[in-house]
Amino acid sequence: MAEEASTQNKIRSGDTVLLRIPNGDTRSVKVEKDLIVSIGRLGSFSSNELIDHHYGLTFEIVGKNLVVLPPQNIQELEETDATNEHIVGDGSVKPVTPEEMAAMKEAGVHVSDIIKKQIDQHTNFELKTEYSKDKYKKKKEAKYAKVFTTIPPTLFNVCEYWYNKDQGRIRDLRIDALSQMLNLANIRPGGRYLVVDDASGLVVSGVLHRMGGQGRVLTICDVETPPAYPVMTQMNFPPEFKSIMASLNWATCQEDYTPIISTWDVEEDQIRSDKQRIRVNKRRAASDFLQSTREDLFAGEFEALVVASEYDPQSILKRLNKYLGGSCNIVIHSPYAQILSDLQVVMRASAEYLSPALSEVWLRRYQILPGRTHPMMNMSGAGGFILHATKVYDDPSAVPVEAHRRLQAKLATETQKSSDIVPSQQEEGDVAMTDAT
Secondary structure (H helix, E strand, O other), X not given: OHHHHHHHOXXXXXXXXXXXXXXOOEEEEEOOOOOXXXXXXXXXXXXXXXXXXXXXXXXXXXXXXXXXXXXXOOOOOOOOOOOHHHOOOOOOOOOOOHHHHHHHHHOOOOHHHHHXXXXXXXXXXXXXXXXXXXXXXXXXXXXXXXXXXXXXXXXXXXXXXXXXXHOOOOOOOOHXXXXXXXXXXXXXXXXEEEEEEOOOOHHHHHHHXXXXXXXXXXXXXXXXXXXXXXXXXXXXXOHHHHOOEEEEEOOOOOOOOOOOOOOOOOOHHHOOOHHHHHHHHHHHHHHHHHXXXXXXXXXXXXXXXXXXXXXXXXXXXXXXXXXXXEEEEXXXXXXXXXXXXXXXXXHHOOOOEEEEEEEEOOOOOEEOOOOOOEEOOOOOOOOOEEEEEEEOOOOOOOOOHHHHHHHHHHHHHHHHHHHHHHHHHHHHHHHHHHHHO
């Protein structure tokens, strides 16, 4: 098991790998055997040099080869009396000219030597604070260093990559919102879940990641063929993770759906060639798989419904509600509060839903460095809104809660009155006995 776990932490041929470059951007590259990978100005290299390396390593591009760099420790900066107030931008700084820079690069001068020469020609460098010096060096390294770091394909890293790349494609679904959705839905191995994902497969990826290849995931989409979720390519799921997932579109998930008669519905004696036989067998297998998936949906008793869709959540819930089991968690995410607020009002008026709660997702990031820990100056405005409720089976014969409370209060009042009468009768008896005496 330890050997298998260590193998999964390595880059394999066919994986999609995220690379973090010095300026903070992240690139996604496909690693195939004997493939040349290009990273813009940083250069290119053979992907064979990445295969079988562990994720998280930092590489430097030297020519067409990769060199593994040792990990860097965070150094404690000692504050001095230097301040930036004495620095005057009078043009006395003579930076390295483009001709000199091109000559050094052509001669193969290392980036550390290039930065050292720039520092030597910076007459005001020693007047800077230690923090300013460190920031200056990192800025130059981000500009000239030909290094990158491979990022482990965790759900956090993949969500961060897509949120920074194009948050509209994942419906503004931030990692903190996604984690809350998975927790509220109680996603676990062996469960049965319905997912409506219009966030490029981010929600499906989170569900599959938590299930670990055990259980059943049924996604509802609006395309005829199974959707190609682009987020799943960065997760590098093994085949057993994807085998528990199936998809239906909004037409095939209807019980009165009638499939169009296809050319596969032919007799054996009408098949004239091997190619036609292969084509007919594929279509038959697809039809059988579709029918079994529909039967799985109609069996119902799903344990959670997770929605991140552009369509009206009321219509989605109305169509899929009958397939949800008792105590099923309903979790719906939307960038807009009003849409979920309207649904919350509808759910509160229904006896089928328990405690519908609407919450806003909020996140604040901090820079954690020695002597420089503070909130980040820039942050995302919002991570959307989440509506959570629990489905319960409606029992019309059950006594409503308020009526039950009124009945209990009435019984308690009557009991108190009877208890007040009994002692008074006892007192009258005691008085009669005294007079007789």
